[in-house]
Amino acid sequence: MPETAIADAPAKAATGGNILQVRNLEAWYGESHILHGINFDVNAGEVVTLLGRNGAGKTTTLKSIMGIIGKRTGSVKFNNQEIIRATSDKIARMGIAFCPEERGIFSSLDVRENLLLPPVVRPGGLPLEQIFDLFPNLKERLNSQGTKLSGGEQQMLAIARILRTGASFLMLDEPTEGLAPVIIQQIGHTIARLKKEGFTILLVEQNFRFASTVADRYYVVEHGKIIDGFSNAELAANMDKLHTYLGV
Amino acid sequence: MQALYAQLLVGLINGSFYALLSLGLAVIFGMLNIINFAHGALYMMGAFVAYFLLSLGGINYWWALLIAPVIVGIFGMILERTMLQWLTGLDHLYGLLLTFGIALIVQGVFQNYFGSSGLPYAIPDQLKGGMNLGFMFLPIYRGWVVIFSLVVCIATWFLIEKTRLGAYLRAATENPTLVRAFGINVPRMITLTYGLGVGLAALAGVLSAPINQVRPLMGADLIIVVFAVVVIGGMGSIMGSIITGFALGVIEGLTKYFYPEASNTVVFVLMVLVLLVKPTGLTGRAA
Numbered sequence: 001m002p003e004t005a006i007a008d009a010p011a012k013a014a015t016g017g018n019i020l021q022v023r024n025l026e027a028w029y030g031e032s033h034i035l036h037g038i039n040f041d042v043n044a045g046e047v048v049t050l051l052g053r054n055g056a057g058k059t060t061t062l063k064s065i066m067g068i069i070g071k072r073t074g075s076v077k078f079n080n081q082e083i084i085r086a087t088s089d090k091i092a093r094m095g096i097a098f099c100p101e102e103r104g105i106f107s108s109l110d111v112r113e114n115l116l117l118p119p120v121v122r123p124g125g126l127p128l129e130q131i132f133d134l135f136p137n138l139k140e141r142l143n144s145q146g147t148k149l150s151g152g153e154q155q156m157l158a159i160a161r162i163l164r165t166g167a168s169f170l171m172l173d174e175p176t177e178g179l180a181p182v183i184i185q186q187i188g189h190t191i192a193r194l195k196k197e198g199f200t201i202l203l204v205e206q207n208f209r210f211a212s213t214v215a216d217r218y219y220v221v222e223h224g225k226i227i228d229g230f231s232n233a234e235l236a237a238n239m240d241k242l243h244t245y246l247g248v
Numbered sequence: 249m250q251a252l253y254a255q256l257l258v259g260l261i262n263g264s265f266y267a268l269l270s271l272g273l274a275v276i277f278g279m280l281n282i283i284n285f286a287h288g289a290l291y292m293m294g295a296f297v298a299y300f301l302l303s304l305g306g307i308n309y310w311w312a313l314l315i316a317p318v319i320v321g322i323f324g325m326i327l328e329r330t331m332l333q334w335l336t337g338l339d340h341l342y343g344l345l346l347t348f349g350i351a352l353i354v355q356g357v358f359q360n361y362f363g364s365s366g367l368p369y370a371i372p373d374q375l376k377g378g379m380n381l382g383f384m385f386l387p388i389y390r391g392w393v394v395i396f397s398l399v400v401c402i403a404t405w406f407l408i409e410k411t412r413l414g415a416y417l418r419a420a421t422e423n424p425t426l427v428r429a430f431g432i433n434v435p436r437m438i439t440l441t442y443g444l445g446v447g448l449a450a451l452a453g454v455l456s457a458p459i460n461q462v463r464p465l466m467g468a469d470l471i472i473v474v475f476a477v478v479v480i481g482g483m484g485s486i487m488g489s490i491i492t493g494f495a496l497g498v499i500e501g502l503t504k505y506f507y508p509e510a511s512n513t514v515v516f517v518l519m520v521l522v523l524l525v526k527p528t529g530l531t532g533r534a535a
Contacts, residue, residue: 066429092431104426108418116412117419118430165431 019044019169019200024225025074027057027064027086034060036224037074042169042202047195049203049211052221053247057206059101061221062171065202066098067091079168097167101174101204103158107147109136114146114246115161126197131160134190152183159190163199170194171202176210185240188213195245208246220245252505253384259501260494261390261459264397265291267493268452269474270481271404272445276487278421279441282332283341287355287474288467290446293320295462296358299369309372309454313532316454317447322447328439351468358464366461393455400451401490404444408486417441476519482529492530 018041019108025038035057042048050058064072067088076084079216083091097118106114115131115138132139135156141149149157155175162170171193176184184207191201191214212235213219220228222245230238269287276284297319298312308314327350335343375389408414420427422432428434453467460466481492496515504511522530 068425068429086430088425089431089433092429098426098429100426104417104423106422108422109415113415113419115413117427119432121431162430 004229017044018042019073019079019204021077021080022061022065023075023077025061025064025076027060027069028071028073029069031051031062035064036074038064038224038226040219040226040229042200044128044168044200045195045198046216047191047201047203047214048217048219049205049209049215050219050221051205051211051242051246053245054206056221057224058074058221059173060224062098062173062204062210065091065171066096068098079117084229088113089235092118092165092167095122095167096169096171097165099158099162099170099172099175099196101177105146105149105154105157109143109146111144111146111157112142113148114157118138118161120165125166128164131163134163134193135160152179152186155179155183155187156190158213159187163194169202170200171204173204174206175203175209176205184210208242250384254504255501255505256498257386257390257394257501258504259385260500261497262500263494263497264394265452265456265493266474266477267401267490268397268448268455269470270489271401271486272448273474273478274481274483274486275404275408275417275448276442276445277483279438280328280332280343281340282347283340284336284445285344285347285471286327286350286354287347287446287449288469288471289351289457290320290324290467291449291453291470292358292462292464292467293323293354294450295369295457295466296362296453296455297450298457299367301463302369311460312454313451317450320450320453321443321447325439325443328442332442333435333438347405351471355468362464364463364465366402366463367467369457369462371458374470389458393459396454397455398432398494400448401493404448405486405490433483473479473515476515478529479519480515480522480529482531485531488529488531490528 020042022038022040025035026033027035038057038061040048050061052058060069063069065076065092067083067086068121072084074084078091078094078096081094083094103159106117131196137153138157141153147154148158159172159175175187179187188210191203195201195214203211203215209246212232213231217231218229218235219226228241228245230239262405269291273284273287276282292318292397298309301307301312301315302309311523331346331350332343371389374391379391393499408417416427416432416437420432421436422435476497477493478489481488482495486498496518499518500511500514503514510517
């Protein structure tokens, strides 16, 4: 089932309009200037992956879109609405959801509370049955303390909780980091299925092999700028370049 | 034996105030990361609001229980919006100094107009008199204070630990940035939390008015002990501050019976011992 979803995916990808438009995005952590003018687009229904080395500015890009980074300039348009000056709660309510690299599972909340924490921001979120269908482990552990889950289960919880909010644009920051191959595979299947459900996904990944199983397009981030971009079809032709960019 | 029960009751009453005040301090510390030294002054304001309501507006005790916490809570929220919110991310010391300054100003203003002696506040008619329990005589108002405080404490615990709103609060205590990125207006929640904590202090002030009279320095005297209670219980835990509050009141009462000379210091001696053995407090989390 998930395999067919992956096979179907590219055909549907090009149909959506431009949902996110990032222009000349700059961002600062305190005094340090991290992003130096990021430009890229995401179309509705696509899975787009930001690749790049550690410290290139991938996570900062996601956080700047989400409104978490205090000092940011340039333009971020979501569904043609400028959100560069909006606070993160407003941005979330427009339908963008963020799954942070550190997962952000709350230890003082049990699994059920963690799952139900993000408020529903608009209609169209996945119903709980469908979420449990995607992540059966979570259903069995609803009463456990959030941080008592395994790393893989925490990652699933972190993704699961943003699916019921109705946000249609998901930003996932390194969802496979530190996880066992079998779990990575499961997350890959999940992303493919979410794409099929109509979600648009912006992914940050170090694990290029994983990214290549789910992404439609790639952007390469280096020193706070997008230095290259190509589609999944062009991947083979760009392999050598990519190895140089990523240093692998 | 009568004297022992009497001291136990006094201990439970003091414990009620300790619990209500340290509960508010714990909630405020969790969300705002501020050690709210103004808590005693706001407790005092609660009692004064009740006094004004009765003497100026003829509004009775029962309404005061509701209105005083709301008025003082709104005053607290104004403090938070205009001053405390700017301290986000700064060292605890700044919050402590600012709230200490606020406490001194508020107390100074009240002292200027009302002196240091107490204003009387009558026990409401329905709670006058006492009951003979067989082993002791129980003034009804005092029994009411203990039971009502306990109910309010447990309701607050339930709100924070068992409801959706409480889950937002606990989550925002852990990671306000992420909670905000889920679409929750965290700054507004912080303001309301401060209002809630302050409202609990004001409620304790109303409860105490008929027992201790209404004095500008009533909070200053109490808050030092309450901070010791908070240190012993640990800042992080809601149930911890409730239990420690009542327990220390009782311990104080028992000390008054068995070794009266130590009754004013026993809480501080315990605080020193707890700090030596477990610096985060009995129920607190490591910072």
